[in-house]
Amino acid sequence: MYKLILLDLDGTLLRSDKTISDYTLSVLNFCRKKNIKIAVSTARGESNAKSFLSALKPDIIVSSSGALVKYGNKVIYSSSFSETETRTIINKSFEIEKDCEITVDTVDKHYWNYKTDPHIQSPDWGDVEFTDYNHFKEKALKICVELKSEVSADLISQSVQNCDYARFSDGNWYKFTKSNATKSEALDTVLDVLGITYSDVVSFGDDYVDIEMLRLCKKGIAVENAIDEVKSVADEITESNDNDGVAKWLEKNILI
Secondary structure (H helix, E strand, O other): OOOEEEEEHHHHHOOOOOOOOHHHHHHHHHHHHOOOEEEEEOOOOHHHHHOOOOOOOOOEEEEHHHOEEEEOOEEEEEOOEOHHHHHHHHHHHHHHOOOOOEEEEOOOOEEEOOOOOHHHHOHHHOOOEEOOOOOOOOOEOEEEEEOOOHHHHHHHHOOOOOEEEEEOOOOOEEEEEEOOOOHHHHHHHHHHHHOOOHHHEEEEEOOHHHHHHHHHOOEEEEEOOOOHHHHHHOOEEEOOHHHOHHHHHHHHHHHO
């Protein structure tokens, strides 16, 4: 029996319209009644992620790609760039691509120098604070930059120590985090707090940042709409996010 269900958010738990079906909520609640904890792991900032999770109320939220972990209301893991490192990455980004767009997750806010209203581009964005970054002085959990090439991302990552980057599959955006701010590092902390091991966990994902956690857990499940790289490392493939793939796998393998 599994003791933890680990769910990526966008493209996995959420349908394309950014909702969770009543069927999926019902299945997850039945799993909870079997004393299985529910964790959501997402690249979104915590406050943004919570806007989609009011009905589910997961036990654990791993946000900003692993830079912040909350168990209930308690922070159990955090890894951020210092104010100086954040400023260096922003400056380097503008040096390489003058008009690039940048988002920054802090513990309590999401910043963006957007050129058009983000709520028109993506109505699901939630609260976004505009900034031109000219006088920005904050510690950043995660920085995302829209870039023309991976060469630019590599140069930016080299501007500070212990910085990792990864490209999102659905655009030319690259995320930058501290090297120890990963979903797998976050999961290590979660397992330690819960007193369980990877053999007690089933995880679900669809994108590059989910690959490592799918490899580590006893069962790593890719949804049908996942990128090929995720499918190639998954133990199994379930139906797509729009067809309640997560819930159907859980009902078949845990509830029945």
